[in-house]
Amino acid sequence: MAVIFHPSPEDLFTLTGEMPSARKTRYGTWNVQTKVLARSKGSTRVVSDRPQEHSDSTIPVAEFERIARLQDDYIRSREMIVVDGTIGNDPAFATRARLVVERGWANIAAMQQILYFGSQEAGPDWDPELTVIDTPGLPAPGYPNDRLIAVDLRSGVTRVLHSDYFGESKKGGLRMWNRLVYDQGGLAMHAGLKSVPVGNRRRTVLIVGLSGTGKTTTTFTRQNGSSPLQDDFIGLMPGGRVYATENGCFAKTYGLSAENEPAIHKAVTSRHAYLENVSQNDKGELDFLDESYTQNGRSVIRMADIDGAGDMASIGKPEILLILNRNETIIPGVARLSLPQAAAYFMLGETKGTAAGGAEEAGKFLRVPGTNPFFPLLHAQQGNRFLDLLKTCPMEVYLMNTGRVGGSDTEKRSRKVKIHHSSAIVKGIAEGTIRWTRDPDFGYEVASSVPGIDDADGGILRPKELYASQGRAGEYASAIRTVVRERIEYLRKWPLLRPEILAAVS
Numbered sequence: 001m002a003v004i005f006h007p008s009p010e011d012l013f014t015l016t017g018e019m020p021s022a023r024k025t026r027y028g029t030w031n032v033q034t035k036v037l038a039r040s041k042g043s044t045r046v047v048s049d050r051p052q053e054h055s056d057s058t059i060p061v062a063e064f065e066r067i068a069r070l071q072d073d074y075i076r077s078r079e080m081i082v083v084d085g086t087i088g089n090d091p092a093f094a095t096r097a098r099l100v101v102e103r104g105w106a107n108i109a110a111m112q113q114i115l116y117f118g119s120q121e122a123g124p125d126w127d128p129e130l131t132v133i134d135t136p137g138l139p140a141p142g143y144p145n146d147r148l149i150a151v152d153l154r155s156g157v158t159r160v161l162h163s164d165y166f167g168e169s170k171k172g173g174l175r176m177w178n179r180l181v182y183d184q185g186g187l188a189m190h191a192g193l194k195s196v197p198v199g200n201r202r203r204t205v206l207i208v209g210l211s212g213t214g215k216t217t218t219t220f221t222r223q224n225g226s227s228p229l230q231d232d233f234i235g236l237m238p239g240g241r242v243y244a245t246e247n248g249c250f251a252k253t254y255g256l257s258a259e260n261e262p263a264i265h266k267a268v269t270s271r272h273a274y275l276e277n278v279s280q281n282d283k284g285e286l287d288f289l290d291e292s293y294t295q296n297g298r299s300v301i302r303m304a305d306i307d308g309a310g311d312m313a314s315i316g317k318p319e320i321l322l323i324l325n326r327n328e329t330i331i332p333g334v335a336r337l338s339l340p341q342a343a344a345y346f347m348l349g350e351t352k353g354t355a356a357g358g359a360e361e362a363g364k365f366l367r368v369p370g371t372n373p374f375f376p377l378l379h380a381q382q383g384n385r386f387l388d389l390l391k392t393c394p395m396e397v398y399l400m401n402t403g404r405v406g407g408s409d410t411e412k413r414s415r416k417v418k419i420h421h422s423s424a425i426v427k428g429i430a431e432g433t434i435r436w437t438r439d440p441d442f443g444y445e446v447a448s449s450v451p452g453i454d455d456a457d458g459g460i461l462r463p464k465e466l467y468a469s470q471g472r473a474g475e476y477a478s479a480i481r482t483v484v485r486e487r488i489e490y491l492r493k494w495p496l497l498r499p500e501i502l503a504a505v506s
Helices: 009-017 061-075 103-115 166-183 215-220 262-268 339-348 379-392 419-431 463-469 473-491 499-503
Strands: 002-005 022-024 030-032 044-047 079-087 095-102 130-135 148-152 157-161 187-189 191-198 201-208 227-230 234-236 248-252 274-276 298-302 318-325 334-337 350-352 365-367 396-401 435-438 445-449
Touching: 009 022, 009 030, 009 103, 030 103, 061 130, 061 148, 061 157, 079 103, 079 166, 095 103, 095 166, 103 166, 103 248, 103 274, 103 298, 130 166, 148 166, 157 166, 166 187, 166 248, 166 298, 187 379, 191 215, 191 234, 191 419, 201 215, 201 419, 215 227, 215 248, 215 262, 215 318, 215 419, 248 262, 262 298, 318 339, 318 350, 318 419, 334 339, 339 379, 339 396, 339 473, 339 499, 379 499, 396 419, 463 473, 473 499
Parallel strands: 002 079, 030 274, 044 148, 095 130, 130 157, 201 318, 318 396
Antiparallel strands: 022 030, 079 095, 148 157, 187 234, 191 201, 191 227, 248 298, 274 298, 334 396, 334 445, 350 365, 435 445
């Protein structure tokens, strides 16, 4: 096996340019077209001889050892790239990590090098705690699409076979990091983090949400000159200590515009970005609205290229937590939750799936506990730990719908929750200027008014009033009965979940 050990960013740029699937954009960056367009959930397995300790699919230890031999034999005749760095940059909780990937997919190494902290400081004696070994060219016969992502939490090694989608190797490290954080009393959360100035202080805001719910957009959209701090994953520890994971962002690009998301657009079109599956013409011009190949176009961008990005070292304990979903019916633009309700809605993880989860999820209504499809243990452990952490670090918790109210986009009477609506809601939450009233059907509080949102008939803020104003009160009442029943049935799937969490939606 030949190894390109700790290549420079310039070397990886050159190696990526040698890939047949790489095209140069008008900004001088590389845009790679992959064969695999999204995460392969159906091909992901946690290594365990005790499947009852995991909510997701597992494979026995003996089978993993067979796969490991298969992959090790394969890479002996291949040229591999090794990139090292840390997940997180706090000296108290920086996790040494490593990616080993085939040279023919150098873009994966280049993108991961951007996201690791300290990748240029890793020395020859680097001893990784977590390792991802990625062989896109090696099929795994017998698994869906001949593809396998095998996660061995015991050794801290994930083996990726037959996927050239960068998100697979990226999440390989973070999935194992989930277990590490849990074992130390915290919870890894699929979340963005921002700091919002209010008067003479700054309020730290956590934003959790499944990919496609607007987590990145909400994190980087600015209110009062807010500073984005982290996207994708954070670690929340007892007492409110928060740890970062990545030195950049793996941003969705579909629908991206300089008008609506200026910070992300500027970073994606900078000379340091790497793109994946973004439509472009022969002149290298990008089309963020073309979904003919996939709607899951992506870009890895540096935090250094994000205007206004803040410093994690300067933040205080999180004061506000936003749970995002992308709904289409009776969920308001914002609701204020009690702590048990917060744990319940965190566990429900309701949203409409996007292309990020593959064709089997796109456009479908989903429930993903913790909005975190990468938690490798029992999902009930997420909800219980989340409630425990809230008790050690009380936060204001809000449910935010980033989709529509009153029906899908084919229902002319429905209302779309636009980016400027969500931004006004975040600003109002941070400043404490929203007026609240109790919703008699769900028990949470809904907004009677939000500065910056003109919503005379209820609209996105009070769905019950919207439905009533349209003569659809019966439809609303029927939807409530269905939603409550389905939520109770869903939460009962996790028998170890605390009764007070289930009671919050009963």
